[in-house]
Amino acid sequence: MERYNKVVLYDGECGFCSFWVQWLLNMDKQNTLKFASLQGEYGQSFLKNKGLNITDFDTIYFIKDNEYFYEKSTAIIQIVNSLGGIFKLIVLLYIIPRFIRDAVYMVISKNRKKLINNNCLFPTPKQRQQFID
DSSP, X not given: OOOOSEEEEEOTTOHHHHHHHHHHHHHOTTOOOEEEETTSHHHHHHHHHTTOXXXXXXXXXXXXXXXXXXXXXXXXXXXXXXXXXXXXXXXXXXXXXXXXXXXXXXXXXXXXXXXXXXXXXXXXXXXXXXXXX
């Protein structure tokens, strides 16, 4: 797997996920985030290398420095925190115990296709450079 500093792995077939990837692309003023779908080559390689389920796409992952990875609510906090500025305040969510944050995350994740069903991701040519595959 190629090395990247900050990679967001998301469900590439989910409109809700695509909506939030587009939001991240717009907020990432330094273009530091890279994106790959869990269904793609990079995402599948990551899942296999970590011994994770290669067919369950209910979890978002954030790979940092090609070494550490976060999942579910912790991934969300780390991703948004990496945007810098006012977004760093999201770390305040760490006061909520992880099992509660992850339970809320899973409720949203299980219902995400009902929340936003059809949302196609249309990155600009510049934003396309932030996609791994």
